[in-house]
Amino acid sequence: MAEERTRATAAGVYDWCLGGHHHLPCDAEAAIAAQRAFPLTTRTARYNRDFLQRVVHWLAKQGVRQYLDIGSGYPTAGNVHEIAQASRPDSRVVYVDIDPDTVAVSNGILADDPCSLCIQGDISDPDAVLGHPGTGLLDFTEPVGLLLVSVLPFVEGDVGPLLRRYIGALAPGSHVAISHITAPEGEHARLRLEAAERQYNTKVQQRVNVRSGDEITALFDGTELVPPGLVRATHWHPPRPGYVPGDDDEASGVLLGGVGRVP
Ligand SMILES: C[S@@+](CC[C@H](N)C(=O)[O-])C[C@H]1O[C@@H](n2cnc3c(N)ncnc32)[C@H](O)[C@@H]1O
Secondary structure, three states, X not given: OOXXXXXXXXXXXXXHHOOOOOOOHHHHHHHHHHHHHOOOHHHHHHXXXXXXXXXXXXXXXXXXXXXXXXXXXXXXXXXXXXXXXXXXXXXXXXXXXXXXXXXXXXXXXXXXXXXXXXXXXXXXOHHHHHHOHHHHHOOOOOOOEEEEEOOHHHOOOOOHHHHHHHHHOOOOOOEEEEEEEOOOOOHHHHHHHHHHXXXXXXXXXXXXXXXXXXXXXXXXXXXXXXXXXXXXXXXXXXXXXXXXXXXXXXXXXXXXXXXXXXX
16 A cells, blocks of 8 residues: 655645645644634635636636636636536636645546546646647647636746747637736734744645735736736636725735736
């Protein structure tokens, strides 16, 4: 029998935060430590997942029928293929994750779906991701929805060249959705987020990096940001008029989200 993993993974911690069933005790321990330092950690994870789901609804309405979801995580209710295929049953989805267990669980769920699959890949190696036989499910001469939802924080350094490589592979009319953690306003909140980041990075295999709003905006170079632009992820096409989950809510303030259209 394989030995149980003892070091937390980004996928396992996120699953714990969302109340899923695919984490191990080490993931829970890392998540609880981050939560203690920054008590809105789990709420931020929920806001992130909600943003992803709203983006896919919106993209499906724009006519997008194929998706490349990199850093897809464990499948929880309301997966990209479920939302996309509810609007357009022929929608195709390629999920990519660095974590082998995430890939195995995803492919177990997708076994009967000829339009979706999950491959193991590192976002930092675009040639391997884009050249993978599994990615061949997508037709890159047609628009694709590229979903980079809370995955870029796990890549260190300048991710600009990486983004240019992925965006360069997309046909006009494609879209790129990005959410990213950022430093909150206010010294007290910022120090607490930094403490949570330190906890996370001592315990989790994939280190997390915070970026500024300007740095996140630059990730959309080569695309046209669609309204409302790069905003708090909670404010991006809110689910109903008047839905503003805490304007003064720190959890909402640490996560920015936006969608760019490839001209
Ligand atoms: C916070 S979760 C986000 C999951 C999903 N995108 C969502 O927003 O609901 C981050 C995911 O990115 C994956 N990940 C981390 N580093 C990665 C890398 N270098 N390449 C691909 N996936 C990565 C983790 O395994 C994890 O499943």
